[in-house]
Amino acid sequence: MEHERMSERLSEFVEGTLAAQERQEIETHLASCVECRRDVELLRRTLSLVRGMPRPSAPANFSQALRRRARKGALARASITRWIRLMVPWEAALVVLLVAVGGLCVFQLLTHQIRPVERAAPVLWVQDGEGLRAVARAAWEAGAEVRLLGRRVPPDSFLSATELEILLDGPAWERLRERLLPLGHPLPPRPAGEGLFVIEVKPRAVAARPDGGVD
Amino acid sequence: MNCFEQCLRALTWAGPAPILFSMLSQATSERRLVRALQRGDEAAFDELVRLHQHKVFGLCVRLLGDRAEAEDVAQEVFLSVFVSIRTFRGESLLSTWLYRITRNHCLNRLKFLKRRAFDRQKPLAEEGEPSPVGTVLASASPRPDQMAEGRQMEVLLERAIGELSDEHRELVVLRDLENLSYEEIEVITGLAEGTVKSRLHRARMELARKLSPYL
Numbered sequence: 001m002e003h004e005r006m007s008e009r010l011s012e013f014v015e016g017t018l019a020a021q022e023r024q025e026i027e028t029h030l031a032s033c034v035e036c037r038r039d040v041e042l043l044r045r046t047l048s049l050v051r052g053m054p055r056p057s058a059p060a061n062f063s064q065a066l067r068r069r070a071r072k073g074a075l076a077r078a079s080i081t082r083w084i085r086l087m088v089p090w091e092a093a094l095v096v097l098l099v100a101v102g103g104l105c106v107f108q109l110l111t112h113q114i115r116p117v118e119r120a121a122p123v124l125w126v127q128d129g130e131g132l133r134a135v136a137r138a139a140w141e142a143g144a145e146v147r148l149l150g151r152r153v154p155p156d157s158f159l160s161a162t163e164l165e166i167l168l169d170g171p172a173w174e175r176l177r178e179r180l181l182p183l184g185h186p187l188p189p190r191p192a193g194e195g196l197f198v199i200e201v202k203p204r205a206v207a208a209r210p211d212g213g214v215d
Numbered sequence: 216m217n218c219f220e221q222c223l224r225a226l227t228w229a230g231p232a233p234i235l236f237s238m239l240s241q242a243t244s245e246r247r248l249v250r251a252l253q254r255g256d257e258a259a260f261d262e263l264v265r266l267h268q269h270k271v272f273g274l275c276v277r278l279l280g281d282r283a284e285a286e287d288v289a290q291e292v293f294l295s296v297f298v299s300i301r302t303f304r305g306e307s308l309l310s311t312w313l314y315r316i317t318r319n320h321c322l323n324r325l326k327f328l329k330r331r332a333f334d335r336q337k338p339l340a341e342e343g344e345p346s347p348v349g350t351v352l353a354s355a356s357p358r359p360d361q362m363a364e365g366r367q368m369e370v371l372l373e374r375a376i377g378e379l380s381d382e383h384r385e386l387v388v389l390r391d392l393e394n395l396s397y398e399e400i401e402v403i404t405g406l407a408e409g410t411v412k413s414r415l416h417r418a419r420m421e422l423a424r425k426l427s428p429y430l
Contacts, residue, residue: 011416017397039420045430046423049372050391058272059286063264066290073294 002029007036014043123200124166124185132203133159134183135166142175144168164201173197245309252300264293267310270393271317277388278321280377288324292317307402314395315403318385325381368429375425383418390415 006029012018013026030037059065126132136146140155147153147165168176173190180187191197251259271292275285295316303312376384389400400411423430 008413008416011419012412039423042423042427042430043419046419046426047391049368049426049430050376050387050422051394053369053372053392055269055273055392056276056282056285058268058289062268062272062286062289063261065286066264066293069290070294070297 003033003036006033007039010036010039010043014040014047122188123202124180124187126185126201126203128203129160131183131185132162132164132201135180135185135201136164138179138183139166139168139176142168142172142179144172144176162203166199166201167196168199169196170194246305249300249303249305249309253303260293260297263296267313268293270310271313274314274317274388274393275321277376277392278318278381278385279324280373284324284328288320289317292320295320308399311395311399311402314389314393314399318389318403322381322385371426371429375422378425379418379421382414383421386411386415387418387422391419 006026009018009022009026013023018026030040124135126135136153136159137156139146145152145167146155146159147167148159148162150165153159153164166176170190173187177187177190187199248259248262252263268289272285272289275288275292276282279285279288292313296313299316303309307315376387379387385404386400389395389403390397395403397408397411400406401408404411406414
C-alpha cells in the first residue's frame with residue numbers, strides 16, 4: 001500500500017515539484033525499494049529525452065496559405081449574403097408565403113378530418129353522485145366519450161361526485177336520450193348541425209338549479 | 216492564470232526586476248493585441264499568426280502525428296480564433312486560450328479520423344488504445360535520411376508517443392514537450408489537478424517502459 005502511494009508520486013519527485021516533506025518521504029522509500037529506484041531512473045532518462053525534442057516548425061508559407069483560405073471563406077460568405085439579399089425581397093418572400101398558406105391548408109384539413117368542431121351543448125343537472133354515475137353509464141352504453149377535467153375516462157370507471165363532460169356525435173345523442181328518459185333525466189332533442197357535441201353534467205350538490213332538468 | 220496573476224506571483228516571489236518588467240510589458244502588449252483583434256484589425260491577425268503559428272502547428276503535429284493534417288487543423292484553429300476572439304475575456308493567457316482551442320480541434324479531428332477509419336473497414340482503435348494516427352505513426356519505419364542523420368532516438372521517441380492513447384499523449388505533449396504549467400494544463404483540458412498529475416504519471420511510465428530497451 002505504501003509502495004503504491006509512493007510510486008504514484010515518482011513523476012513529481014523527478015520533476016522536483018514536491019514539497020520538502022513529501023520529497024523526504026520518497027527519498028526514504030527509495031532507499032529501500034529497488035523497483036521504485038529503477039522507475040525513477042527510467043523516468044529521468046525519458047523526461048530528459050522528451051524535453052530535448054525539437055518543436056516542429058510551421059511551414060514557411062503557413063501564413064500565406066492561411067490568408068488564401070480566409071479570403072476564400074470570406075468570398076463564399078459574401079456570395080451567400082449577396083444571394084440572400086437578392087432573393088429576400090421577391091422570391092424568398094413568395095416561397096415563405098406559399099409554404100405558410102400550404103401549411104395552414106394542410107393543418108385545417110387534417111384537424112377537420114381528425115376532430116370535427118365541438119359544439120357547446122346544454123348542461124344536464126343530476127341529483128347527486130349516484131345520478132352522475134348513472135348518466136355516465138348511460139353515456140358509455142350509448143357509445144359517447146366521458147371526460148373528467150378534460151381527460152377521457154375509460155368505461156366503467158368509478159366516478160366520485162363532480163362535474164363531467166360527455167362528448168358525443170348525433171347518433172350517440174339519440175341513443176343517450178333514449179337511455180336517460182327512464183332515469184328521469186330528459187335530454188332535449190339534438191341541436192341542428194353536424195359534428196361533435198359536448199354536454200356538461202353537474203350534480204345539484206355542487207351547483208343547484210331551481211327547476212331541475214336541462215338548461 | 217491571467218497576466219495580472221502572473222505578475223502578482225512574480226512580485227510575491229520577489230523575482231528579479233528585469234523579469235517582472237518583461238512580464239508586465241508582455242501582459243500589456245498582449246492586452247493591446249487582443250483589443251486590436253477584437254476590433255477586427257487585420258494587422259493584429261497577422262501578428263497573432265506570426266507569434267503563435269509554431270506553437271499551434273507544433274501542438275497539432277504532436278497530437279495528430281501527421282504534418283498535413285496538422286497544417287490543416289492549425290489553419291482551422293486560426294480561422295476559428297478570428298471568428299471567436301470577441302468571446303475571449305482575458306481570464307487566461309491568450310496562448311492558453313489558443314492551446315485550448317487547438318487541443319479541442321485536434322480531438323475533433325482524431326474522432327473524425329477514427330470514424331473514417333471505421334467507415335473504410337480499417338481496424339479501429341478502441342478507447343484507451345492508440346489512435347489510428349498514432350498507429351500509423353508508430354508503424355511507420357524511419358526514413359533512411361532520418362536514420363542517416365542520427366535521429367534514430369528522436370524517431371523512436373515520436374513513435375512511442377504516437378503509440379500512447381489520446382488522453383495520455385495530450386498530457387505528455389502539453390507538460391513535457393510544450394512545457395506548460397499544471398494550472399495551464401487544467402485550463403486547457405478541463406481536468407482537475409489530481410487527475411492531471413495521476414494520468415500524467417501513468418502516461419510517463421507507459422512511455423518510459425516503451426523506451427526502456429533503448430535507454
